[in-house]
Amino acid sequence: MFTAPQSRAGRGLIGWSQAELAKAAGVGLSTVRNFEAGRSTPVRQNLDAIVRALESAGVEFISQNGGGPGVRLKQPIAIQQSMLED
Numbered sequence: 001m002f003t004a005p006q007s008r009a010g011r012g013l014i015g016w017s018q019a020e021l022a023k024a025a026g027v028g029l030s031t032v033r034n035f036e037a038g039r040s041t042p043v044r045q046n047l048d049a050i051v052r053a054l055e056s057a058g059v060e061f062i063s064q065n066g067g068g069p070g071v072r073l074k075q076p077i078a079i080q081q082s083m084l085e086d
Helices: 004-014 016-026 031-037 043-057 079-084
Strands: 059-062 070-073
Touching: 004 016, 004 031, 004 043, 004 059, 004 070, 016 031, 016 043, 031 043, 043 059
Parallel strands: none
Antiparallel strands: 059 070
């Protein structure tokens, strides 16, 4: 389950405003604002679009695994390859 705090944290990791996320996801700014403020949950299609936009920008969502859901940045491929070469 994707949460409002994950959305806010994901935006923070990549330095996006709510307007930038809305534009990247193809949803209204009010959709992002209301979701992140906990006023409403977007329809499934819009929620999926928000998730896809953040993921395509490098955000990785961590499922609840005892410590609660979270986010992190995906490791760039160049870093992954250099770690394998060491």
